[in-house]
Amino acid sequence: AxxxxxxxxxxxxxxxxxxxxxxxxxxxxxIWLGLMAPAGTPKPVIDKLNAAVNAMVKRPDIVKLWTEQGAVPMSMTTEEFEKFLRGDIEKWADVVKKFDKS
Structure with a gap:
């Protein structure tokens, strides 16, 4: 490599x-994995899903399995994930603009 x-x-x-x-x-x-819900999903539902996912990625068996594969488990609040997602979209939009020859 x-x-x-x-x-x-x-x-x-x-x-x-x-x-x-x-x-x-x-x-x-x-690469990263994230869970999204349809627009308009009630905040309590979003918060419950977020708490469940964050608890899962912190489980020792999950951390061990992902670490063995070279993955880095991340946990975020819904606000942090939104900021992360928007930043990633901007990053790759800039890449596309720089190399778009059409």
Whole structure:
């Protein structure tokens, strides 16, 4: 492997540099999973789902399984997830604009 694409080195490939360390300034491309609900879903329902997901990703068996696969479990409030999602959309929209040749 030449590089990994996260901000930090992978726990499963600790000797492999990140793309940034390998000389590609500002490069970060990672996958993430999130749970979304239809617009208008009542806040108590959203909060209950968020609490259940956050509890699940903190379970030791889940953390162990995901860590073995190189995944990093993240837990966020609904507000933090919205900010994260909007930031990711903006990031990739900028990439598309820079490389769009149409």
């Amino acid at each position: 030449l590089a990994t694409t996260g901000k930090q080195r992978s726990a499963v490939l600790p000797k492999v540099p990140t793309a940034i360390e390998a000389g590609v300034a500002g490069y970060e491309a990672t």
